[in-house]
Structures are given as structure tokens and as C-alpha cells.
Amino acid sequence: xxxxNQVISVxxxxxxxxxxxxxGMKMECGFDQFIPLKTFTNIGNGYLVNDTCIFxxxxxxxxxxxxxxGESLSxxxxxxxxxxxxKIENFSKLNVECxxxxxxxxxxxxxxxQVYPKGKGSGAGTHISLxxxxxxxxxxxxxxxxxxxxxxxxxxxxxxxxWSAKVTYWFSASRTDCGWSRFTTLxxxxxxxxxxxxxxxxxxxxxxxxxxxxxxM
Numbered sequence: 001x002x003x004x005n006q007v008i009s010v011x012x013x014x015x016x017x018x019x020x021x022x023x024g025m026k027m028e029c030g031f032d033q034f035i036p037l038k039t040f041t042n043i044g045n046g047y048l049v050n051d052t053c054i055f056x057x058x059x060x061x062x063x064x065x066x067x068x069x070g071e072s073l074s075x076x077x078x079x080x081x082x083x084x085x086x087k088i089e090n091f092s093k094l095n096v097e098c099x100x101x102x103x104x105x106x107x108x109x110x111x112x113x114q115v116y117p118k119g120k121g122s123g124a125g126t127h128i129s130l131x132x133x134x135x136x137x138x139x140x141x142x143x144x145x146x147x148x149x150x151x152x153x154x155x156x157x158x159x160x161x162x163w164s165a166k167v168t169y170w171f172s173a174s175r176t177d178c179g180w181s182r183f184t185t186l187x188x189x190x191x192x193x194x195x196x197x198x199x200x201x202x203x204x205x206x207x208x209x210x211x212x213x214x215x216x217m
Contacts, residue, residue: 035047040053071145071214071215071216071217072214072215072216072217073147073212073213073214074212074213074214074215075211075212076107076210076211076212076213079209079210079211080107080209080210081207081208081209082104082105082106082107082207082208082209083205083206083207083208084101084104084106084111084113084205084206084208085155085203085204085205086101086102086113086115086203086204086205086206087201087202087203088115088201088202088203088204089200089201090200090201091117091197091200091201091202092197092200093200094117096117097116097118097120098114098115098116098120099114099115099116099117100112100113100114101113101114101115101204103135106208106210107146107148107208107210109134109135109136109139109140109146110134110135110136111132111133111134111135111206111208112132112133112135113130113131113132113133113152113204113206114130114131114132114133114177114179115128115129115130115202115204116128116129116130116131116181118186119181119182119186120181121181122181122182123180123181123182123183124181126182126185126186127181127182127183127184127185127186128154128183128184128185128186128189129179129180129181129182129183130152130154130179130180130183130204131152131177131178131179131180132150132152132177132178132179132206132208133176133177133178134171134176134177137171137172137173137176138173140172140173141215142173142216143172143215143216144172144173144213144214144215144216145170145171145172145213145214145215146170146171146172146210146212146213146214147168147169147170147171147210147211147212147213147214148168148169148171148178148208148209148210148211149166149167149168149169149207149208149209149211150166150167150168150169150178150179150206150207150208151164151165151166151206151207151208152164152165152166152179152180152183152204152205152206152207153165153204153205153206153207154183154184154189154196154202154203154204154205155196155203155204155205156194156195156196157195157196157198157201157203158193158194158195158198159195162205163183163184163196165180165183168211170214184196189202
């Protein structure tokens with residue numbers, strides 16, 4: 001947090017003396033194995049008396065020791081999930097390395113789904129590769145980043161389910177896309193009984209939830 005021209009940090013000190021800093025993406029801190037139940041319930045230790053336990057916490061707020069450049073993180077309240085469906089017809093006849101969907105708006109930026117029908121990187125020749133990308137990363141303010149949750153799926157048109165994967169990612173001018181080079185194998189994609197490719201048509205959908213934007217201070 002920032003008070004006037006002073007940068008204030010909130011930290012959690014663990015048993016080893018390591019400090020954990022609270023910020024917009026880390027709202028809580030604690031210990032999943034604080035004390036063994038056997039020790040806690042032993043009357044002789046005095047932690048539990050007459051079925052009553054008293055918990056306490058000490059909070060110390062200190063000035064930020066890091067004198068380097070910082071970031072300001074703005075969290076999005078009530079984050080909205082945007083969905084975009086890309087219908088690719090004549091899939092087997094695609095003669096491009098990368099197929100770009102129609103651009104769509106989400107969180108004040110334009111995005112696009114990228115499909116590599118013959119794979120990319122480690123998936124080249126064996127897998128279909130799927131990505132979500134910023135359509136125009138050049139308009140991002142210098143050194144700014146977008147924290148988002150991304151889910152990509154290929155709709156199973158026969159069973160009305162989907163083949164999906166999800167990840168959280170920091171988008172920036174230097175990290176413009178997010179996805180999987182080995183989303184699923186081409187052999188599985190082409191199985192008629194699965195329904196990922198029906199009448200040579202593939203349905204790819206992206207879900208995007210923007211949780212925060214970071215900019216230099």
C-alpha cells in the first residue's frame with residue numbers, strides 16, 4: 001500500500017524467519033500445519049482449557065526495503081468472464097501455419113484465438129496447438145502487464161462436452177500469447193467417435209477473465 005510518498009508493506013513472518021509479503025494477489029498467509037492436534041488437545045499444555053481456545057495475531061507494518069522500481073497492481077472487482085467461439089470450417093484443407101480468429105474485445109483490449117492446425121513447437125506434426133493472444137500488444141503502456149485466467153477448449157460436437165485446459169498468465173508486450181503447443185494429438189482430433197471434428201468443422205472456444213493490471217510506479 002502507499003501512504004503519501006511512503007511505500008508501506010505488510011508481511012507475514014514464518015517460523016524460519018522468512019517474510020511473506022501481502023499484496024493484491026496474496027491476500028492471506030498462514031500455516032497448514034501450525035501445531036499437532038495431539039499437542040493442541042493435551043490439557044497439560046494449556047492450549048485448550050474448558051473447551052476454549054484463545055487465538056491472537058501480531059501485525060507489524062513496515063516500510064518497503066526494496067529501493068528498486070515497483071509496480072502498482074489494480075485488481076478488477078467483480079471480474080467478468082468473456083467468451084468467444086471460433087468456428088473453423090474445411091479444417092483439413094487449411095493451408096496456413098496459424099489460423100487467427102475474429103478479434104474480440106475484453107477488458108479494454110482486443111484478443112484473438114490462434115489455432116495451429118499442424119502444431120507448433122514441441123507439438124509440430126503430432127498435435128493441434130491452441131493459444132489466446134493479444135491482437136495488438138503495441139498499444140499496451142510500457143512495462144504494463146495484464147493478469148488473466150485463460151481457458152481454451154475444443155467443443156465435442158457429438159457428446160456436447162469439451163476438451164479443455166485452463167491456466168493463469170501475465171500478458172505483456174513481450175509475452176503476448178498463452179496456450180498449449182500440445183493441446184491434443186492430431187490422431188485423437190480426427191477420431192470420428194470423439195466429435196472434435198465433425199463434417200470437417202472444428203469449434204474452438206476461449207474464456208478470458210481479467211483479474212488485474214500492473215503498471216510501473
